[in-house]
Amino acid sequence: MSDPDPADFPIHWAWEDGPLTPGLTCVFRVKNEARNLPWVLPPMFDAVQHVVLVDNGSDDGTADIAQRVAEEHGAADRFTLAHYPFQVARAGAEHLHTPPDSVHSLTYFYNWSFSHVRTSYSMKWDGDMVLTAEGVELLRDLSWQLEDSNAVVAVPRHPMSVESESVAWLDLGYRFLEPWVYPMGPEFTFVKAFEWEVREFPSTSERIVAPEGMCVELKWLDQDEFAHWSDTVFDPVRTPRKARELEVMKALHESRGHEIEGLKRIEAPAGVHVVDYVTKQWMQLEPRPLTLRLELQEQGG
Amino acid sequence: MSESRRRVVFVVGSGRSGTSTVAGALQALGMHVPQPEVRADETNPKGFAESRWVVDLHHELLQRCHVQVSDARPSAWYETGKAIASGITRARLTEWMGPQFKEAQVTELGEEPAIDELVIKDPRLAWFLGLWKSAALRCDAQAAHVTMLRHVTEVVGSKKRYYAPGPSVISRRGSAFSEVQRTAAWVNMMLHTERATRDGKRAFVRYDDLLSDWTVPVFRLGQELDLEAVKAASANDIRKVHQFIDPDLKRVQTTWDEIEVPARLRELAEETWRGLSKLAEPGGDTPDVHALLDEVREAYIAFYDEAEAVAQSSVVAARREGRQQALDERPPTPEGFGVRARRKIRRTLGQ
Numbered sequence: 001m002s003d004p005d006p007a008d009f010p011i012h013w014a015w016e017d018g019p020l021t022p023g024l025t026c027v028f029r030v031k032n033e034a035r036n037l038p039w040v041l042p043p044m045f046d047a048v049q050h051v052v053l054v055d056n057g058s059d060d061g062t063a064d065i066a067q068r069v070a071e072e073h074g075a076a077d078r079f080t081l082a083h084y085p086f087q088v089a090r091a092g093a094e095h096l097h098t099p100p101d102s103v104h105s106l107t108y109f110y111n112w113s114f115s116h117v118r119t120s121y122s123m124k125w126d127g128d129m130v131l132t133a134e135g136v137e138l139l140r141d142l143s144w145q146l147e148d149s150n151a152v153v154a155v156p157r158h159p160m161s162v163e164s165e166s167v168a169w170l171d172l173g174y175r176f177l178e179p180w181v182y183p184m185g186p187e188f189t190f191v192k193a194f195e196w197e198v199r200e201f202p203s204t205s206e207r208i209v210a211p212e213g214m215c216v217e218l219k220w221l222d223q224d225e226f227a228h229w230s231d232t233v234f235d236p237v238r239t240p241r242k243a244r245e246l247e248v249m250k251a252l253h254e255s256r257g258h259e260i261e262g263l264k265r266i267e268a269p270a271g272v273h274v275v276d277y278v279t280k281q282w283m284q285l286e287p288r289p290l291t292l293r294l295e296l297q298e299q300g301g
Numbered sequence: 302m303s304e305s306r307r308r309v310v311f312v313v314g315s316g317r318s319g320t321s322t323v324a325g326a327l328q329a330l331g332m333h334v335p336q337p338e339v340r341a342d343e344t345n346p347k348g349f350a351e352s353r354w355v356v357d358l359h360h361e362l363l364q365r366c367h368v369q370v371s372d373a374r375p376s377a378w379y380e381t382g383k384a385i386a387s388g389i390t391r392a393r394l395t396e397w398m399g400p401q402f403k404e405a406q407v408t409e410l411g412e413e414p415a416i417d418e419l420v421i422k423d424p425r426l427a428w429f430l431g432l433w434k435s436a437a438l439r440c441d442a443q444a445a446h447v448t449m450l451r452h453v454t455e456v457v458g459s460k461k462r463y464y465a466p467g468p469s470v471i472s473r474r475g476s477a478f479s480e481v482q483r484t485a486a487w488v489n490m491m492l493h494t495e496r497a498t499r500d501g502k503r504a505f506v507r508y509d510d511l512l513s514d515w516t517v518p519v520f521r522l523g524q525e526l527d528l529e530a531v532k533a534a535s536a537n538d539i540r541k542v543h544q545f546i547d548p549d550l551k552r553v554q555t556t557w558d559e560i561e562v563p564a565r566l567r568e569l570a571e572e573t574w575r576g577l578s579k580l581a582e583p584g585g586d587t588p589d590v591h592a593l594l595d596e597v598r599e600a601y602i603a604f605y606d607e608a609e610a611v612a613q614s615s616v617v618a619a620r621r622e623g624r625q626q627a628l629d630e631r632p633p634t635p636e637g638f639g640v641r642a643r644r645k646i647r648r649t650l651g652q
Contacts, residue, residue: 211388
């Protein structure tokens, strides 16, 4: 098979062809997320009007699983599956040395992925982030309330390390906040930053911060969570979130979870998977505030 | 996942559409309206079935968002949407709602039954449904919405009769304006309430159906929304509802002949009514009807944007007038610090 031709992957924005349709589209750019998608996709289909999933060279059946979940959920007509065949630079040093207009750049990859959006609002989402029941309700509302507002929405997420089917560790030490929901338009495209891409938005855009408890970010203790980074030495000033994640992961691998401030062990009732338990029940019933908000310098993603 | 028996019914719809009647009927059947309630008055002699705390909260939030109870602006939904996203307000509602549910208990006065099913009603409620859905989730209660439907001309006529100032206070032009504003606000409220409740458990009840034979729609609510108080209603409970619902309630029967609104707004209001009426039919809550209502909603937004653009001069003039009025009403300022300081320096220097 011949190498893919970059000319076959141009970025053509839907707004250039006419008005966008109302609603919110969630865009996933994924590689080897087959394990997570059965948890991630169903609540997302419940929350938004359309889902775009761009597979970037998975070898674990990610695309097939995604298509199957969409069909089983009765959402195949609201689902777009695309393939991006180029190797994309890993976050960190590799990204820094890749020009933004290269098909190997995260920046280009994001813009190409978002060019599939046909609605007036879009949302960047990771293939390991699971919406809670309350998160589904919030996005459902925002999907029609935002309309022409030009606002961006930041959603706090809670990293959750899954130890077994019934036990997980939820990191409630910090509030990891990042804007995820943006209008579509020329003022809201991706540009290059040092470690990764960032999405631009005008200073006139209002910023809405969603409450805590809307989503968890899955991490599996039996997997190398840092494989997509070009190195695992994190500068705690520039990438404090990653440094914390590494600290948590190391502690859990060494059975020292209880020593980490803000890390909470959760055990699901018998017969219920801990991911379902946390996202559909525990998170809603836990008293607020959820996070301790320990001192940590946070960089916007 | 949860098998909770807790239920919260949110009664929504435009004011003067029978929201008090349906909430009061559910209350008479044994559902709990959190106390204390807003007192009955001549506009609603049988009571409102509205919790004081809920009304006060909504009033405060609407003021903070600069949104009126009957607001015709489509963008008002974005303004209240921002309030809905507040973690602090969500926590506040949950703290209030949690203790409204009660386990059965035996006291000195006898046995007090459990409170598992609540009714929350307020004409302002539709603006903040997201907040309430979140509180219900956090209290492990299943949320359900009941939307009351009454034809727009009757709602506007009823509001005119009960809420409007007398003819000596308002000019004919002013009266026509308020009819247009009320009709537009009804369209805005009903279309967006439908959108806000679309993905959850819900039912639509026509005001006429409720008044002609309340047992049919209320029985259906019990079945569709799984309300134990309705499903297990005793003969005494049923009697209470008959005593509560006044068959002569439908006192205002206004038609388009008596309401002066632009033809396009009238069309939009009629299209809204037709769409919503379909939802009230058994099995009528379908994607086709949702798509139809989405089209009407888009058309209304376009209509409002156009009207707003045409009326820009009035908006600018009103803003100027308001600014001038605020200046005129400002109490005279005491001498500023700068003036006093300069005077003191002059005195010190003997000038």
